[in-house]
Amino acid sequence: MKRINFMSLLLLTILTSTIVACAESYPEHEWEWDKTPEETNPGIVELGWTAQYQFGKLPTYISIYKSPEQLESKKAVAYIAVADMSKASFSVLGEKTGSKTPSQFYEQSQHSVILNGGFFWDGSSLSMICRDGQVICPNNQSDSEDWVTIYYPTRAVFGLMTDGSYKTTWTYTTTTNITYSYPQPAENKYGETPKEVPSATFPAGGSVLKAKNAIGGGPMLIKDGAIKDTYVAELLKISADSNQPRSAIGITKDNKLILFVCEGREMTPGVVGYTTAEVAKILKSLGCVDAMNLDGGGSSCMLINGKETIKGTDGKQRTVVTAVGLR
Secondary structure (H helix, E strand, O other): OHHHHHHHHHHHHHHHHHHHHHHHOOOOOOOHHHOOHHHHOHHHHHOOOEEOOOOOOOOOOEEEEEOOOEEOOEEOOEEEEEEEOOOOOEEEEEOOEOOEOHHHHHHHHOOOEEEEOOOEEOOEEOOOEEEOOEEEEOOOOOEOOOOOOOEOOOEEEEEEEOOOOEEEEEEEEOOOOOEEEEOOOOOOOOOOOOOOOOOOOOOOOOEEOOEEEEEEOOOEEEEOOEEOOOOOOOOOOOOOOOOEOEEEEEEEOOOEEEEEEEOOOOOOOOOOOEOHHHHHHHHHHOOEEEEEEOOOHHHOOEEEOOEEOOOOOOOOOOOEOEEEEEO
16 A cells, blocks of 8 residues: 555656646747737726627737726726727728618628718718728718708718828718818808808818728717817717717727727616717727717617627617728
């Protein structure tokens, strides 16, 4: 019995020594699959956002975070996708007409992240779709409260420009199908005399839009690091000053694209949503230097590997005309 115990102890000692020796033969190394979002986006984690892994495997250059319990002094359920655009690609999905659920967009495109896009009505887009340098659909070119007094709003666009930068700008597409970009919107306001039709010279500083892929929406939230929230001038009736589910898109100084979605209307008790001004503040806190609001309310939906993040207010995914994707 003693001999058996001695032999067992000797064998265990040899095995332990071998294992330790093998472990010590490998130098310390940071394997690609061991990297976590905290290591690439430390500022976001410091703000209380937590990395999420339950949505499955993603490219190492795309990270998903959930908000802290409160944002802007309100109870929050919000998610962001953060992509390093030196490696990721940005796509604008959808056509001028035709509706799909975000899940159908995912099934068709297999993008890692899908977020609902611009505004629409009766199966037709009211917001810009620009893909591969071609404007497939312009931002809405006219608006009115009574369709007697007609206004010509310059509305926001976010996209990848031909110089490789991601930017927000205000745009207008003329009847001759030239789309101009402006450094400020035409200062329209319902109830006041309409401004002139936008052109190459109005508003001041206009130039032909040079975009590769772009999505329209509005209002502009952030431009060149400054909060704008120009929903009045853009003539957008989107309950901007009330609490709503929201979707938005932005870019940081270090070329990280951020897709944002938040729950609202108490789908989770106490979570009422945000105004567009509050979304602008949240995105600025995350480092965005340019950002734009997308369609919200019941349209707000973000999918990660095809999986839903927030609870939609319709109790199911709403069909939308456009979406944006990251892969």
